[in-house]
Amino acid sequence: MDNDQRENQQGDVIPVDDSSYSDQAIEFSALIRERAFIGEVPYATISDGIQKQFEDYINMEDTTNYVDIFYNQLSLSYDRVEEDESEPHPTEIKEILSSVHDAFIGLMQELFYRRLTISIADLESETSDKEDLEFIFRRLYEYFILGAKNNFKVVIASDVLKTIGEIGSEEEFYARLQELMDDYSPLLTTITPTRFLECRGDQEVYDLFDNGRVNGNFLRKYSPKFYRNEDFVVEMINYIMMVHRFNDNKTFMHDESSNYYEDDEAFTEMATVAVDHETKLRIQVNPTRERIGNPYFKVFDSCRPKEKETRVARLHFLDSGMEFHKDGFLNWDITNKDLKRIISSLESSHKDFPRYSVWQMACYLWNMELGIVDDRHEYFNGQYDTENKEHPSYVPSYQKMPSKWVYDKFK
Numbered sequence: 001m002d003n004d005q006r007e008n009q010q011g012d013v014i015p016v017d018d019s020s021y022s023d024q025a026i027e028f029s030a031l032i033r034e035r036a037f038i039g040e041v042p043y044a045t046i047s048d049g050i051q052k053q054f055e056d057y058i059n060m061e062d063t064t065n066y067v068d069i070f071y072n073q074l075s076l077s078y079d080r081v082e083e084d085e086s087e088p089h090p091t092e093i094k095e096i097l098s099s100v101h102d103a104f105i106g107l108m109q110e111l112f113y114r115r116l117t118i119s120i121a122d123l124e125s126e127t128s129d130k131e132d133l134e135f136i137f138r139r140l141y142e143y144f145i146l147g148a149k150n151n152f153k154v155v156i157a158s159d160v161l162k163t164i165g166e167i168g169s170e171e172e173f174y175a176r177l178q179e180l181m182d183d184y185s186p187l188l189t190t191i192t193p194t195r196f197l198e199c200r201g202d203q204e205v206y207d208l209f210d211n212g213r214v215n216g217n218f219l220r221k222y223s224p225k226f227y228r229n230e231d232f233v234v235e236m237i238n239y240i241m242m243v244h245r246f247n248d249n250k251t252f253m254h255d256e257s258s259n260y261y262e263d264d265e266a267f268t269e270m271a272t273v274a275v276d277h278e279t280k281l282r283i284q285v286n287p288t289r290e291r292i293g294n295p296y297f298k299v300f301d302s303c304r305p306k307e308k309e310t311r312v313a314r315l316h317f318l319d320s321g322m323e324f325h326k327d328g329f330l331n332w333d334i335t336n337k338d339l340k341r342i343i344s345s346l347e348s349s350h351k352d353f354p355r356y357s358v359w360q361m362a363c364y365l366w367n368m369e370l371g372i373v374d375d376r377h378e379y380f381n382g383q384y385d386t387e388n389k390e391h392p393s394y395v396p397s398y399q400k401m402p403s404k405w406v407y408d409k410f411k
Contacts, residue, residue: 067138
């Protein structure tokens with residue numbers, strides 16, 4: 001047999017460069033990788049999914065957190081090798097997993113630089129820590145890709161409402177906003193990256209840039225893509241009008257019966273935990289730092305609440321109580337049918353952070369808005385619980401959701 005020939009599994013002589021042999025080698029390599037990298041989602045699916053999300057972070061229909069899936073499956077894969085004493089090739093499996101991890105790091109590095117001109121300083125260090133890289137990739141991906149629409153809505157709304165000047169009728173306001181949207185397309189040229197990060201309010205991402213661990217002017221390519229997304233333009237305008245309306249109608253009230261004092265519960269994106277279009281509910285937290293008392297969250301029976309038309313339930317975090325207030329909305333005395341909708345929404349995965357439920361994110365965001373916590377990972381690891389256990393408004397990381405809420409008019 002010549003040097004440039006081989007036998008296939010059937011014993012047939014084939015050239016070394018035969019395409020069928022090449023295909024078999026690729027399939028065998030993929031098979032070995034799949035055997036090492038365990039989990040419901042193959043690595044190829046994860047890679048393809050992430051690339052599609054980077055290609056169109058505004059219109060993406062698939063909002064799966066593939067980075068979370070990758071790292072969870074990678075951890076499970078390593079654990080299996082350590083625990084499975086019957087594995088005949090543990091060293092080889094670990095080497096394959098290491099190569100899969102390296103491929104993933106290379107993919108994320110390329111996508112962030114090519115799509116957002118973002119570079120990661122840790123990757124240039126010979127002593128880069130893989131756990132640190134995992135944190136950076138998770139945060140940047142959740143923030144810039146999964147959270148893209150929310151980012152642009154909050155930042156553009158803030159910029160517009162600070163500069164729009166005197167506003168006439170609602171029709172004039174809408175027409176003016178349509179004109180202004182051209183200023184933010186295709187790129188946000190009037191806003192600096194630092195101001196963008198400050199406005200969005202994610203301290204972890206801000207610190208990554210501020211400390212020099214992440215670099216790059218992402219606004220050179222990061223775009224709301226209004227020029228090819230008229231629906232998002234309309235959504236953006238409606239959001240700005242909604243924020244303006246709620247901020248312009250701040251409530252000042254004192255309820256003698258409950259001794260609760262509240263002011264300035266502005267309707268902002270930071271306070272919105274989730275909008276569930278399936279159950280047609282909006283869940284929101286609005287703590288005020290002057291108010292000390294039983295913490296609660298709001299559930300509106302509409303995705304787009306309107307004063308005098310929308311019902312709102314104020315439900316306690318720490319017990320099964322609920323409250324009625326006069327704040328421009330209708331009080332919602334929930335029924336068992338309503339309760340099922342609310343619990344279904346609270347138990348669902350959070351859209352931007354699927355590893356947590358909406359209930360968990362409501363607990364975290366309440367504390368964050370109140371100024372008690374800031375780091376999400378530290379909160380869910382329980383690092384704030386001990387120091388705040390005596391705080392009357394703190395919701396601990398382990399807080400279980402009540403099975404029902406009932407209004408007691410005598411309290």
